Amino acid sequence: MVAKNILIVDDEHRTRQGLQKTLENWNDGSYSILAAANGEEALALIEKRRIHIMITDIRMPEITGLKLVNLLKEKDMSPVVIVISAYSEFEYAQEALRLGVVNYLLKPIGKKKLIEAVEEAVAVLAKQERAGIIERVVDDKIVHATTKRDSTRDTIREAMVYIGQHLKDDINQKDVAAHVHLNPSYFSVLFKEQVELTFSEYLTRRRIQRAKELVISTTLPINEIAEESGYKTAKYFIKIFKELEGITPSAYRKLNREPSL
Helix, strand or coil, X not given: CCCEEEEEECCCHHHHHHHHHHHHHHCCCCEEEEEECCXXXXXXXXXXXXXXXXXXXXXXXXXXXXXXXXHHHHCCCCCEEEEEECCCCHHHHHHHHHCXXXXXXXXXXXXXXXXXXXXXXXXXXXXXXXXXXXXXXXXXXXXXXXXXHHHCCHHHHHHHHHHHHCCCCCCCHHHHHHHCCCCHHHHHHHHHHHHCCCHHHHHHHHHHHHHHHHXXXXXXXXXXHHHHCCCCCHHHHHHHHHHHHCCXXXXXXXXXXXXXX
């Protein structure tokens, strides 16, 4: 697993060193703790490394913390940001919130407060990454089927939930029909009518959507992703994946993985 990057930006050497030491002691190897003495140093570092979480002082010469956040937004970069300040001035806090900063800490910063703020930022980052993955792997036909669920019969809604819970398993139309207590032939007609996909199409699209999520968000080998998505052989899984996506799972991973640095 590649470590994510936390960047500390503060022109006060002692503060910067103290924050870095605290986070290095807290870190379990999931993060690289980087530091910059001013906004220019930070920007130079950001050009080389992807920053996931940034902790920045507000008052710094030339490029202030808030200006730094603005510059990153202009570059279409959006780390989760915590701002720190020796001043509890309302306009600073107001501007920080407007820019989407997740926390505003006053100096001197206690170790416990810092770690709590960073752990909150980690949770925000995880939520953002999850949302980003969903946006990239989403299948429009599955979205359409899901948005129709309010007007779909209870039995078909139950069938869709059951399918989602058993993507890894060797399930078929007969199994799902039995689960919702319907005759398989009637279930087939009703499912197509309500979902606007055949049972087989829906199951395949759900499995490939799950596979895409695993391809992007994990380093699992393709054969394991095939198993997790309900395919007995990697060869057949790759064939189905390519039919739906136009490229192999490995090529999809290269195109869609987050940059590691």
